[in-house]
Amino acid sequence: MRRPMPAALASAAVLAASLVAAAPAHAGTADGRHAPHLTTSTRVVDADQSFRGLDAVDRRTAWVAGGSVSGGTGGVWRTHDGGRTWVDVSPPQTEGLNFRDVEVTGRGTVTVLAIGEGEASRIYRTRDDGRTWTETFRNTEPTAFYNCLAFFPGGRTGLAVSDPVDGRFRIARTTDGGRSWHVLPSTRMPDSTGEANFSASGECLTVSGHEAWFGSGGERSRVFRSGDLGCTWTATDSRIPAGEAAGVFGIAVRPGVGGLAVGGDFSDPADGVDATSTSRDGRRWTSAGDLRHLGEDVAWLPGVRRGAVTVGESGDVGGVSVTLDAGRSWYRLSDTGFHTVDCTADGSCWAAGGKGRVARVSIR
Numbered sequence: 001m002r003r004p005m006p007a008a009l010a011s012a013a014v015l016a017a018s019l020v021a022a023a024p025a026h027a028g029t030a031d032g033r034h035a036p037h038l039t040t041s042t043r044v045v046d047a048d049q050s051f052r053g054l055d056a057v058d059r060r061t062a063w064v065a066g067g068s069v070s071g072g073t074g075g076v077w078r079t080h081d082g083g084r085t086w087v088d089v090s091p092p093q094t095e096g097l098n099f100r101d102v103e104v105t106g107r108g109t110v111t112v113l114a115i116g117e118g119e120a121s122r123i124y125r126t127r128d129d130g131r132t133w134t135e136t137f138r139n140t141e142p143t144a145f146y147n148c149l150a151f152f153p154g155g156r157t158g159l160a161v162s163d164p165v166d167g168r169f170r171i172a173r174t175t176d177g178g179r180s181w182h183v184l185p186s187t188r189m190p191d192s193t194g195e196a197n198f199s200a201s202g203e204c205l206t207v208s209g210h211e212a213w214f215g216s217g218g219e220r221s222r223v224f225r226s227g228d229l230g231c232t233w234t235a236t237d238s239r240i241p242a243g244e245a246a247g248v249f250g251i252a253v254r255p256g257v258g259g260l261a262v263g264g265d266f267s268d269p270a271d272g273v274d275a276t277s278t279s280r281d282g283r284r285w286t287s288a289g290d291l292r293h294l295g296e297d298v299a300w301l302p303g304v305r306r307g308a309v310t311v312g313e314s315g316d317v318g319g320v321s322v323t324l325d326a327g328r329s330w331y332r333l334s335d336t337g338f339h340t341v342d343c344t345a346d347g348s349c350w351a352a353g354g355k356g357r358v359a360r361v362s363i364r
Helices: none
Strands: 013-021 037-044 049-056 062-068 075-079 098-106 109-115 122-126 134-138 146-151 158-165 168-174 205-208 211-215 222-226 234-237 243-254 258-265 272-279 286-291 297-300 308-314 317-323 331-334 340-343 349-352 357-363
Touching (some): 037 317, 049 349, 049 357, 062 109, 062 349, 098 146, 109 146, 205 243, 222 243, 258 286, 258 297, 258 308, 308 340
Antiparallel strands (some): 037 357, 062 098, 146 158, 205 211, 211 222, 222 234, 272 286, 297 308, 308 317, 317 331, 340 349
16 A cells, blocks of 8 residues: 655765663563663665665675655665675666565575556566566556565565455465466455555565465455465454554564564554554464554564564654564664564564665664
8 A cells, every 4th residue: 555665876874873772662571571772783875765675684685675755766775794885786777666575585586576556566586686687577457556575485486465456455476486477366365445555664465384464454454364375365353453544564473473463553653552463373363552653564583582573664753662572562672763674593683764774783
């Protein structure tokens, strides 16, 4: 659901490295532990970009994708040195496009999604670390608007989700690693009239094993689940309030722990009431309480089984919050927000947001 972004070109200047004491987002002390602390080391990659797509590979390698605030062209950047330098590897001849999601599926193999109505929704793929690109999908349905994509383990099967067409969400799928995509029949998708996706970050759609989930907002705020690689779907109330600009913005699932959904209301970004939801089985969702900022994206923390971090940024309102108990209590670590966050198996976390900012994030 059109939560646009921006793109162009700038520099690389270190902004800050700050240590911020945590404040509880709502009452309680997580697991009886000391409140966590946040350290961020932030760079401006391109001040005209608003980054909402992020895929972190490890502590050295990450990719970001964004759109131009000034109305120019969005772009794609990568780093292989821990964020000290960034290389613009944007697909050529994509003037005016707004990139929103990026997924790394192999060594040098990356897929990016451009969002928008009609033919503005496109998918590009590189196999050589961004030196060359191939357009692998261009939407031909005038009323479709693709918001995010995700790949299942192994990287061969992937899904992309669009706002509803004729009252049902539309899913495109690849089974060859992103080389080609086809739109699945929507007859097995629940009626979703009045709902939409939010491309607030690249995590409105997530996968685990053979299961997939995406969130909605609008007239209803729901979580849609598929257990068969996207062929059939069921929907359940997310317990996050719905609204014209409100609903589920990001989802994360950790096997053996459960699921977390975060959201809010872009028309009132300081109102984080009931902005989080949890699930033990990915099928039923329960309200997990409040944030003091939007939850645009959420990621599980490496090495902390029930730990996760959520970020949000809208205008002057933003923040970073963490949970150590799988969403039962949240601690606000920073008033500085980001649109997207991702953590890697080697213990590294990254965040990206407005004004071309990308940060290495450490939570202790």
